Amino acid sequence: MTFRPASVICRLGTESDDDLSTQWIDGRPVSTAEAVRAAAEHLAASRLPVLTGDFNDISAIRAGLRVAALAGGVVDHEGLEAIRPAIEAIRDAGIVMGAPAEIRRRADRVLVIGPDPFEGQDALFEQIFAVAPDIGARTKGKTREIVWLGASEPQRFAKASGEARSIGCPAAELTEAVGIVRAALAGRRFADGPFEPGGARALAGWLVDAGFGAVVFKADAFDAIGFEEIAGLVSDLNARTRATALPVFAGSAFGSAQAATWATGFPMRVSFGRGAPDHDMELFKADRLIGSGEAEAVLLVAAGEGRAGVSSDAATILLSTEEPPAGSSVKVAFRIGRPGVDHDQVALEPRFGSFVAHAASAPDPDAPSSAALILSMIADHLAEMAAEKGAAA
Amino acid sequence: MLTRLKGGHVVDPANGVNGVTDLYMKDGQLVSAPTEPLSADEAIDLSGHVVMAGAIDIHSHIAGGHVNTARLLLPEWHRAFSSRPGETALSRVGWTTEETGLRYAEMGFTTVVEPAMGPQAALHAHLELADIPIIDKATLVVLGNDDLLMSMIRDGESEAAIADYVAWTVASSRALGVKCINAGGSAAFKDNVRAFSLDDQVPDYGVSSRQIVKTLQKAVHDLKIPHPLHVHCNNLGVPGASSDAAEATIAASEGLPLHLAHIQFYGYGTEGKRGFSSEGRRLAALINANPDVTVDIGQVMFGQTVTISSDELRQFAGRAQASPKKSIIFDHEANGGGVVPMDYKATSFFNALQWAIGLELFLLIEDPSRVFFTTDHPNGAPFTTYPDIFALLMDREVRARWIEALPKGVAKWTSLPEITREYTLEEIAVMTRASPARLLGTSDRGHLGAGATADISVYRPSDDKAEMFGKAAYVFKDGRLVVKNGSVVARPYGRALTLKTEADKGMEARLDRYFDEAYGLSAQWFKVRGEALGRETPFREVSCL
Numbered sequence: 055m056t057f058r059p060a061s062v063i064c065r066l067g068t069e070s071d072d073d074l075s076t077q078w079i080d081g082r083p084v085s086t087a088e089a090v091r092a093a094a095e096h097l098a099a100s101r102l103p104v105l106t107g108d109f110n111d112i113s114a115i116r117a118g119l120r121v122a123a124l125a126g127g128v129v130d131h132e133g134l135e136a137i138r139p140a141i142e143a144i145r146d147a148g149i150v151m152g153a154p155a156e157i158r159r160r161a162d163r164v165l166v167i168g169p170d171p172f173e174g175q176d177a178l179f180e181q182i183f184a185v186a187p188d189i190g191a192r193t194k195g196k197t198r199e200i201v202w203l204g205a206s207e208p209q210r211f212a213k214a215s216g217e218a219r220s221i222g223c224p225a226a227e228l229t230e231a232v233g234i235v236r237a238a239l240a241g242r243r244f245a246d247g248p249f250e251p252g253g254a255r256a257l258a259g260w261l262v263d264a265g266f267g268a269v270v271f272k273a274d275a276f277d278a279i280g281f282e283e284i285a286g287l288v289s290d291l292n293a294r295t296r297a298t299a300l301p302v303f304a305g306s307a308f309g310s311a312q313a314a315t316w317a318t319g320f321p322m323r324v325s326f327g328r329g330a331p332d333h334d335m336e337l338f339k340a341d342r343l344i345g346s347g348e349a350e351a352v353l354l355v356a357a358g359e360g361r362a363g364v365s366s367d368a369a370t371i372l373l374s375t376e377e378p379p380a381g382s383s384v385k386v387a388f389r390i391g392r393p394g395v396d397h398d399q400v401a402l403e404p405r406f407g408s409f410v411a412h413a414a415s416a417p418d419p420d421a422p423s424s425a426a427l428i429l430s431m432i433a434d435h436l437a438e439m440a441a442e443k444g445a446a447a
Numbered sequence: 448m449l450t451r452l453k454g455g456h457v458v459d460p461a462n463g464v465n466g467v468t469d470l471y472m473k474d475g476q477l478v479s480a481p482t483e484p485l486s487a488d489e490a491i492d493l494s495g496h497v498v499m500a501g502a503i504d505i506h507s508h509i510a511g512g513h514v515n516t517a518r519l520l521l522p523e524w525h526r527a528f529s530s531r532p533g534e535t536a537l538s539r540v541g542w543t544t545e546e547t548g549l550r551y552a553e554m555g556f557t558t559v560v561e562p563a564m565g566p567q568a569a570l571h572a573h574l575e576l577a578d579i580p581i582i583d584k585a586t587l588v589v590l591g592n593d594d595l596l597m598s599m600i601r602d603g604e605s606e607a608a609i610a611d612y613v614a615w616t617v618a619s620s621r622a623l624g625v626k627c628i629n630a631g632g633s634a635a636f637k638d639n640v641r642a643f644s645l646d647d648q649v650p651d652y653g654v655s656s657r658q659i660v661k662t663l664q665k666a667v668h669d670l671k672i673p674h675p676l677h678v679h680c681n682n683l684g685v686p687g688a689s690s691d692a693a694e695a696t697i698a699a700s701e702g703l704p705l706h707l708a709h710i711q712f713y714g715y716g717t718e719g720k721r722g723f724s725s726e727g728r729r730l731a732a733l734i735n736a737n738p739d740v741t742v743d744i745g746q747v748m749f750g751q752t753v754t755i756s757s758d759e760l761r762q763f764a765g766r767a768q769a770s771p772k773k774s775i776i777f778d779h780e781a782n783g784g785g786v787v788p789m790d791y792k793a794t795s796f797f798n799a800l801q802w803a804i805g806l807e808l809f810l811l812i813e814d815p816s817r818v819f820f821t822t823d824h825p826n827g828a829p830f831t832t833y834p835d836i837f838a839l840l841m842d843r844e845v846r847a848r849w850i851e852a853l854p855k856g857v858a859k860w861t862s863l864p865e866i867t868r869e870y871t872l873e874e875i876a877v878m879t880r881a882s883p884a885r886l887l888g889t890s891d892r893g894h895l896g897a898g899a900t901a902d903i904s905v906y907r908p909s910d911d912k913a914e915m916f917g918k919a920a921y922v923f924k925d926g927r928l929v930v931k932n933g934s935v936v937a938r939p940y941g942r943a944l945t946l947k948t949e950a951d952k953g954m955e956a957r958l959d960r961y962f963d964e965a966y967g968l969s970a971q972w973f974k975v976r977g978e979a980l981g982r983e984t985p986f987r988e989v990s991c992l
Contacts, residue, residue, distance in 0.1 A: 112574065113981050144775065145520050150763075152778035153567070155966040159594070159780070160637060181967035188965075189594060191638050191650035266637060292763070296639045298778040315518045316510070316575045319543045331543075333522060400574070400979050403972065407779065408512060409570045410972045411979035426981070 076389040076422040078378065090428070093353070093371045093386045094125075094435035100351035100369070102327065103127035106340035107355030107373070108306060109425075111393040112400040112409060114355060115310040117429035119317045119324075121353070124436035128325045128349075129314065130340035133307030136274040138335055140301055141311065141321050143281035150288050152268060152298030153407035158182045161298075162193040163264035165257075166202040167284060168228050170210055171272040171302035178302065181405045182270075183214035192265030201257065204228050221257070223248040229280035235261070236287050261287075266296045273301035273308070302404065309402030309409065344368065355425050357393055373425045389422040396421035448488045449473045449481065450926070455493030455905060458872050459500065461881040461894035465873055470498065472901040475925040479897040493905055496920055499876050500895050501557025501902030503883035506677075506708055506743045507824040508755045509547050510561045510575035510584070512568040516775050517753045517786045517825070518542060548580035549935050550831055555904030555919040558583045558883075558892060558944070562626055562677060562708065563757045565589050565782055569620035569975045576943050577980040581929050583902075583941040583987070585887065587677050588620040589757050591627035591659050592634045593781040595961060597652040600662055608954070610666040615950035615958055617672070621975045623887060623944050623989060624674035625667050626708070629681050629758040630659035633782045636760040643760060644681050644688065645695045656681055657699060668703050671992040672946060673888020675704035675741070680713055683761045687717040690726035693733075700739040706886065709745025709823040710734070711805035718860075723797055725861050727807030735813050741886060742812070743819035746805035746836055748828030749793040755826060759783035780966060791828070799853045801827075803861035809840055810866045815874040816882040834917035840870040841912045889944060889989055901926035940982055947988040 077089035084092075097103045103125045109115040115131075122129045143149075157164070158181055172179035183200075187193040198216030202208045204223045211218035223231050227248045237244035238258035246254060261267050269288050276284065284299060291297035311321035318324045318331035323338035325331070336342070343349040349368045356374040369385040372378055378387040393399035394412045403410040452470040459465070471478050471487065481487070508514050551559055564572045564586040576584040590596055590613065599609050613625060631649040632640075638650040645657045664676040680696045682688035693713035696705070707713075710730060718724035734740055751770075756762050759776060762785025766774045770790040777783045791798040805827065812818040824830040838845045843866075850857075850864055858864050870878070884893020891900045905921040918933025929937045955970075962970040977985040 113979075116574075116578065116981065141519070145522055146773070148520065148769075148773035148775050150776040150778070153780055155567075155780045155968055156637070156778050156783075158967060159965065184967065189651060193638075194651060265639075292776075296637060296778075312515055312519075312571075313574070316515050316544050317578060319518050320522055321519055398978065400570070406567060406968060406972050408568045409574060411570060411976055430981075 078387045080385060086423070086431070089386050089388060090431045090435050093432050094439060096351050096369045096371060096385060097121065097125040097127065097353065097432070098436060098439055100125070100127075102343065102349050103351040103353065104130065104340050104343050104349040105353045105355075106130045106132055108132055108357050109310045109355055110306045110357040110399070110401065111397075111424065111426055112309060112313050113426035114393070114424070114429060115313045116317065117426045117433060118353075118355065119314060120433040121429050121436065122324070123326045123331075124433055124440060126327050126329075128323065128327070128338045128340065128343060130323045130338060131307045131310045132340070133305045134311065134322055135339075136305075137303060137307050137311070139276060139278040140273045140281050140303070142335070143278040143285060146278070147282045147285060149285040150292055150298055152300055154178060154182050154300060154405055155407070157268045157298065157300055158185060159189045160187050160193050160266040161268035162187050162196040162198055162266060163260065164198065164200045164268045164270060165261060166200065166205075167232065167269065167271040168204045168225065169272050169275045171270055172210065174304060175302060175404060178404050183211065183216070186215045187266070190266055196265065199260075201260065203231060203257075221249070221253065229276065229283050232280070232283045232287050236283070236290055239287075239290050261291055261297065262294055264295055264297065266298070267291060268298055268300055270300045270302065273303045303402070306401060312402070357390065357425060373428055388428050390425045390428060391421040391423060393424065397424040449478070449486065451484065451487035451490040452498065452903070453490050453492050453494065455496045455498035457498045457895060458876045459895040460873050460877045461884070462896045464895070470895055470903070472903070472923070472926045475901050475927075477895055477897055477899045477901050491921070493921070495908070497872060497906045497908055498895070499555070499904050499906070500880040500893050500899070501904050501922065501924070502555050502879040503558040503887070503893055504551070504556055504821060504830065505560045505819050505883045505886060506562045506745075506821040507559050507830055508561060508563060508826070509559055509579065509824070510544070511564055511572035513563070513755045513757065513777070513784050513786055515571070515575065517755050520773065520775055520786055521753055521788060544575050544578035545580060548582050548938070552581040552922055552924070552930050552935055553918060553933055554833055554916060555906065555922050555930075556582060557902035557904070557922065557924055558585070558889070560585045560587065560623065560887065562587045563589055563628060564620060564622060565757060565779060565784075566593075566616050566620050566973050567779065567781070569622070569973065570979065573621060573943060573975050573980055573985070577940070577982050577985055580938040580940055581924055581935070583944055585623040585944040586620070587624045587626040587674070588616055588622035589626050589628055589782050590616060591630040591663060591782070592632070594965065596662070597631065597634065597649060597654050597659065600654045600658055601652050606665060606669065609662060610669050611951040611954035612958070613663065613666040614670055614948050615954050617946055618948050618950045619974045621943060621945040621986060623946050624672055624677060625663060626677040626679065627660055627663050628679040628756070628782055629683070629760060630656040630663075632656065632681055632761070633757070633759040636763065637778060637783075641760070641764070642682070642688075645692060645699070660696065660699060664703055664705060670948065672948075673989070673992050674886060675706050677706045677708055679708045679756075679758060683712045683758060684715065684765070686715040686723050689713040689715050690730060693730055697733050697737050697740050700737060702739060704739050704741070707740060707742045709821065709826065710742040710808055711745045711747065711801065711827065712823075714804040714808060721796060723800060725800060725804045725807060727804040728811060728862050731808050731811035734817065738817075741817045741819065742808070743821040743823070744805050744809055745821055745823035745827045746809070747791050747798065747801040748822065748832040748835065749791050749798065749802065750828065751788070751790045752825045752828055753786060753788045755784075755786050757782040757784035759785055762787055793852065794854055796854050796857055799857045800860055803850075803853070803857065803863045806839060806846065807861060807863050807866070810863075810868045815870070815877045816885075818878060819883060819886070820879050834913040837875065837916040838912040841875065843867055843869055845912075887944075887989075888992065942984055942987040944989050945986045947990050
């Protein structure tokens with residue numbers, strides 16, 4: 055599979071100007087140029103434009119940030135609220151964290167905490183647990199031991215290379231349980247909490263005796279305190295042995311947050327209303343701004359199925375892989391191609407711990423333009439409008 | 448369009464020019480003077496100005512996973528974190544991709560090298576670089592803690608096979624060169640080793656740090672990569688052990704070129720009641736005596752910053768000095784790394800001596816073509832402190848004022864007060880233009896001869912060198928005016944300079960199997976394709992020697 059050059063995508067975009075089947079103004083089919091112009095004008099005229107959605111392609115969030123910067127708008131990601139505790143915990147307290155590839159090869163003991171972090175992440179599970187540790191003087195050739203804290207039974211790990219057991223713990227007591235293990239590690243007094251008598255001390259000892267321990271958990275399953283507690287446990291362990299954390303992120307929010315961080319200094323939510331990017335997790339929450347009526351224009355990127363429905367009193371610009379439903383409040387709509395299917399996609403790959411460029415799996419020259427291309431065209435039009443305004447002034 | 452840059456004082460040591468002359472540029476390049484000077488379509492009067500090639504920074508952490516993690520970790524230092532402070536601790540840092548390009552350009556820098564790109568984070572780094580406006584960029588890819596290299600050395604594989612692996616890594620990651628960071632140290636740390644020196648062996652592999660450095664040095668040389676192996680030595684920052692590491696690594700160059708990064712962080716001895724003293728004079732003498740070796744400084748300046756490094760072992764140890772008290776450490780395959788905030792206090796004996804050691808090295812290394820101007824941004828200080836460092840190098844009275852303000856007792860532990868040398872404009876041009884271009888193999892820049900890329904910095908002469916170098920009067924990038932009177936007036940996107948090299952097909956097939964079997968990863972994921980970066984011309988290729 056070859057990666058389709060951006061220049062080819064650009065040409066498709068301009069050629070599709072005469073294609074009236076993929077963009078609409080007030081439900082009326084229009085050319086791409088007309089729709090782009092209308093979208094840019096709505097955003098520019100708005101005192102508070104809000105961009106949100108699923109941004110399943112790093113190219114799309116990069117272009118979206120440029121639109122927001124030029125329009126003085128807010129950028130949010132619909133998955134951000136779920137990972138907000140993780141972001142806040144990481145930046146408040148730090149963490150020692152590892153890549154799945156290194157955990158696969160080196161971790162002789164793995165503590166899994168809380169809800170199944172591998173739900174919907176079979177490839178990641180397979181990557182880590184298909185083999186036994188094979189490097190490291192302290193870990194090579196050992197049978198991997200897995201403890202799942204918070205599960206009634208370790209069935210999920212039946213196919214893992216190694217031995218698994220579980221320690222039951224109600225979800226609401228997981229943070230406390232981790233705190234108890236930290237107390238046991240530090241030699242402080244503690245109550246048994248959800249552990250059987252002696253269980254916490256045994257678990258702490260098991261972790262300390264690891265050659266290279268890994269603590270794996272679902273990143274969005276804990277509040278900030280819970281996340282920080284787990285990071286604290288790993289930090290404590292590293293005073294005596296080696297251990298690393300693997301918070302498993304699902305969806306595109308964390309990747310988009312990283313792109314926003316390099317572009318603005320912040321992981322979203324970001325406003326360009328005062329020119330330079332401002333960051334506030336609550337103030338610039340898209341749902342709140344739309345729900346309260348503060349948003350005067352909304353640009354929604356919806357690359358998933360069943361996502362085209364929009365309800366907002368604000369003038370809405372929709373970029374969707376589906377056609378907008380009849381009678382919706384959408385002012386300007388663009389049908390976009392599916393990232394990774396119709397178009398190439400850059401996304402955070404959990405197994406890699408970094409970004410990967412995926413070539414389109416079913417490239418179709420007749421597919422609608424990508425969200426990134428539409429957003430880039432809107433940004434270009436906004437830049438032209440700003441230049442004309444500057445020249446006139 | 449032919450443009451005449453008229454009457455400036457041109458300082459172009461690569462071409463032996465240091466005087467008033469005209470320059471001509473056309474289609475983004477400098478061209479020879481036409482037989483009829485008035486035939487130019489446009490003339491810009493630069494009389495009274497100093498004209499140099501665009502400056503080149505060979506070692507500045509401006510992009511990639513660790514840099515971005517530092518941004519994530521430290522939102523409170525960004526100007527706009529809240530509506531309250533206009534000035535925060537890092538408000539002068541070029542913190543975002545956009546600001547990085549703008550702030551560098553305003554000072555007359557037109558090419559910057561990100562020196563620590565992990566192979567697995569290459570796409571991330573290039574995505575960020577693609578978003579940095581104006582300047583050209585380049586990267587050094589990091590090897591030396593990776594399982595495959597250490598296994599190949601242990602198993603006695605041929606130099607040719609190892610060179611093929613290095614070539615594949617450079618080509619896949621679209622790098623310009625290779626860096627080695629605490630060779631073997633991060634791998635040893637994963638086996639719970641907490642101190643690691645040049646002749647220590649990596650557990651499980653049985654190869655020493657020295658073997659790794661020498662192997663990579665030879666591979667880079669054999670591949671005819673212009674930039675010599677860029678080495679971050681063992682034991683960075685450890686009094687005594689750091690200077691020992693630098694000395695041993697300098698001695699290990701053994702007739703082949705070697706570049707030692709941020710040498711200031713290795714200039715620490717153990718004398719005195721605090722167990723911290725300057726080895727600057729001794730290291731400078733060693734460097735002066737070894738023509739195979741080049742160094743950049745990694746100057747410390749006072750103020751809040753953040754350290755970013757793929758030296759996981761040292762960053763983990765550095766957690767104890769974190770200010771504020773938080774850090775992020777990575778256990779990646781190969782190097783890993785860490786982000787640790789640091790506040791260099793002018794009132795601290797240790798930090799003040801670090802500052803002095805950097806300047807000792809700058810001023811005692813005699814050949815300005817072998818010492819390079821860096822703060823190891825942001826590790827020693829943000830790159831936005833460069834104007835002050837130019838002033839410290841070029842004006843001994845400025846130095847004297849800074850020394851006077853140091854904590855009592857520092858002056859007697861450094862030879863800095865006795866050093867009278869002042870860098871000349873020509874030496875500055877050597878250090879920041881001509882030599883970096885030669886070291887990187889980028890012959891199209893660093894000079895103002897015909898055929899060079901028209902990257903040109905123009906300064907208004909001033910006794911206040913910080914003022915002079917802080918805001919360029921004009922900067923041209925590829926012949927286009929991008930800065931005027933210290934302010935950006937245009938924001939074109941530059942390119943990433945990448946080495947023109949190809950991977951061996953046999954190694955390609957081997958690595959497809961290796962990454963799949965060893966890590967459960969696709970080797971294709973390591974490959975950076977320009978199409979993913981969203982720029983018309985993301986790369987410019989640089990030839991091997």
